[in-house]
Amino acid sequence: MNRTTLVVLKILTWTACLWLAARLVWGAVTNNLGPDPTARIAFSTGLATLYLLTLTLAVTPLRRIWPRLGWLIKFRRLLGLFAFFYATLHMLTYVALYSGFSLAAMESDIARRRFITMGVAAYILLVPLALTSTTWAIRKLGGRNWNRLHKLVYVAVICGVIHYWWQVKTGVLKPLDITIVVAVLLLARPVINLVQRRRSRSSVPA
Amino acid sequence: MLIGKPPDIPSSEITPRGEYFSYLSRRRFLKGAAVAGAAAVGTARLAQIASPRAVFAETKLQTVPSPLTTTGEQLTTLADITHYNNFYEFGVDKGDPSKNAGVLPTRPWTVKVEGLVAKPLTFDIDALLKLRPLEDRVYRHRCVEAWSMVIPWVGYSLSEFIKECQPLSTANYVQFLSYYDRHVEKWSGESTIFWPYSEGLRMDEAMNPLTLLTFGLYGETLPNQDGAPVRVVIPWKYGFKSAKSIVTVRFAAKEPHTTWNDMAPTEYGFYSNVNPNVDHPRWSQKTERRIGLPFYEQRRTTLMFNGYADQVASLYTGMDLRKHF
Numbered sequence: 001m002n003r004t005t006l007v008v009l010k011i012l013t014w015t016a017c018l019w020l021a022a023r024l025v026w027g028a029v030t031n032n033l034g035p036d037p038t039a040r041i042a043f044s045t046g047l048a049t050l051y052l053l054t055l056t057l058a059v060t061p062l063r064r065i066w067p068r069l070g071w072l073i074k075f076r077r078l079l080g081l082f083a084f085f086y087a088t089l090h091m092l093t094y095v096a097l098y099s100g101f102s103l104a105a106m107e108s109d110i111a112r113r114r115f116i117t118m119g120v121a122a123y124i125l126l127v128p129l130a131l132t133s134t135t136w137a138i139r140k141l142g143g144r145n146w147n148r149l150h151k152l153v154y155v156a157v158i159c160g161v162i163h164y165w166w167q168v169k170t171g172v173l174k175p176l177d178i179t180i181v182v183a184v185l186l187l188a189r190p191v192i193n194l195v196q197r198r199r200s201r202s203s204v205p206a
Numbered sequence: 207m208l209i210g211k212p213p214d215i216p217s218s219e220i221t222p223r224g225e226y227f228s229y230l231s232r233r234r235f236l237k238g239a240a241v242a243g244a245a246a247v248g249t250a251r252l253a254q255i256a257s258p259r260a261v262f263a264e265t266k267l268q269t270v271p272s273p274l275t276t277t278g279e280q281l282t283t284l285a286d287i288t289h290y291n292n293f294y295e296f297g298v299d300k301g302d303p304s305k306n307a308g309v310l311p312t313r314p315w316t317v318k319v320e321g322l323v324a325k326p327l328t329f330d331i332d333a334l335l336k337l338r339p340l341e342d343r344v345y346r347h348r349c350v351e352a353w354s355m356v357i358p359w360v361g362y363s364l365s366e367f368i369k370e371c372q373p374l375s376t377a378n379y380v381q382f383l384s385y386y387d388r389h390v391e392k393w394s395g396e397s398t399i400f401w402p403y404s405e406g407l408r409m410d411e412a413m414n415p416l417t418l419l420t421f422g423l424y425g426e427t428l429p430n431q432d433g434a435p436v437r438v439v440i441p442w443k444y445g446f447k448s449a450k451s452i453v454t455v456r457f458a459a460k461e462p463h464t465t466w467n468d469m470a471p472t473e474y475g476f477y478s479n480v481n482p483n484v485d486h487p488r489w490s491q492k493t494e495r496r497i498g499l500p501f502y503e504q505r506r507t508t509l510m511f512n513g514y515a516d517q518v519a520s521l522y523t524g525m526d527l528r529k530h531f
């Protein structure tokens with residue numbers, strides 16, 4: 001892929017990722033976020049976090065199945081950091097609009113509302129990943145340790161999905177689609193490993 | 207999104223000619239009235255008015271003022287009341303009922319009365335509309351999901367209807383069953399709820415003057431997505447108790463099963479009185495978000511019995527409301 005294409009794709013990705021935030025800000029300023037703006041902000045930022053995390057999880061399986069898509073790795077950090085950006089907005093919505101900045105309310109929630117406990121856990125897991133996303137950090141940690149640390153994203157996305165299921169009303173199946181996608185992407189890794197190891201073994205002469 | 211072949215339509219499903227033409231003229235009326243309705247909505251919602259989701263105007267109702275109306279609250283706009291609904295038979299998103307409930311057939315409509323009554327009855331909806339004077343009752347409406355509205359309903363006390371039903375002295379409870387037809391309400395599979403929707407009240411709760419047999423809002427008949435053509439409204443309980451589109455009223459000696467209690471017995475109790483001191487297992491009920499306000503103004507404290515303690519607290523003296531949530 002030549003440099004121009006890369007730059008263009010990066011600009012498009014930045015625009016796409018910022019688009020939702022811009023719409024939310026505009027909607028908030030013009031009071032055009034629908035009947036329940038608080039819920040709309042919480043829901044949009046939460047879904048954005050989950051979808052962006054899912055996209056980052058798709059990079060490795062795609063690259064391993066189609067090596068020509070190797071360049072996707074150049075977008076993974078961008079998407080991951082945008083996922084963290086929206087996770088932070090989502091968390092701030094909870095702190096400011098749902099809890100009214102009340103420490104007591106938040107403590108009670110985190111201790112007793114399991115979906116909030118799960119959400120906080122997911123967010124906390126993303127923090128070290130965001131902090132070590134820089135090239136400096138990769139170098140300092142070394143490739144192998146960095147990769148080990150960043151396997152935490154699997155735990156974070158599972159916590160995020162459970163957080164979604166525990167938030168909706170019992171019997172509502174809305175989180176099912178994203179759950180299936182995440183499950184496929186997580187299972188893709190060991191499956192691809194297995195398939196590719198068998199293939200390389202069978203191609204070795206006896 | 208599922209794209210499939212539509213099923214072959216049997217000839218029994220063909221709309222009779224007369225019905226079709228009254229449907230057409232009703233649509234024409236609605237289109238014209240929708241323009242008038244849209245203009246009447248506040249200018250704060252300019253963008254929504256410009257959208258294709260016009261506010262539906264229904265039939266105007268003759269109403270009288272009521273001493274039981276709630277004062278001192280800002281009304282939620284008709285646009286919000288008709289576009290932010292939980293009516294899962296028509297889809298689980300808040301915007302789905304306004305998109306899909308058009309298929310609900312509100313005429314002809316009857317309400318069957320059965321169970322522990324002098325004799326089983328069937329009321330035609332138009333007879334119910336004339337049974338008693340229709341009152342304007344503004345009520346706060348608090349959803350268990352912690353959002354709330356203030357809605358100008360139209361109806362008369364359920365107690366007046368119950369008198370007509372002549373329940374036996376052994377009837378301790380009333381059950382409401384909502385309309386259900388899986389061929390019409392094609393979205394009912396989006397949740398794992400067993401239909402039809404069932405709700406119920408203790409007899410004294412049903413006889414409380416606040417409990418409203420409801421036929422309209424904002425002076426006009428109920429839009430489909432708000433539970434047309436007749437529903438019940440119990441303002442001191444969480445909104446899911448206020449069953450919509452009622453087809454059967456059954457009097458019983460024992461507490462009837464209710465849909466949300468069936469789904470999650472630890473989360474939705476039979477009583478479900480609005481109570482900031484008893485949290486839902488998965489979220490707090492101490493505060494609520496008032497619909498229609500800017501995001502920084504929505505949050506407010508939830509009131510015991512949704513602010514109707516004076517009229518209803520006596521129903522529960524001596525009851526442990528944490529146990530009977």
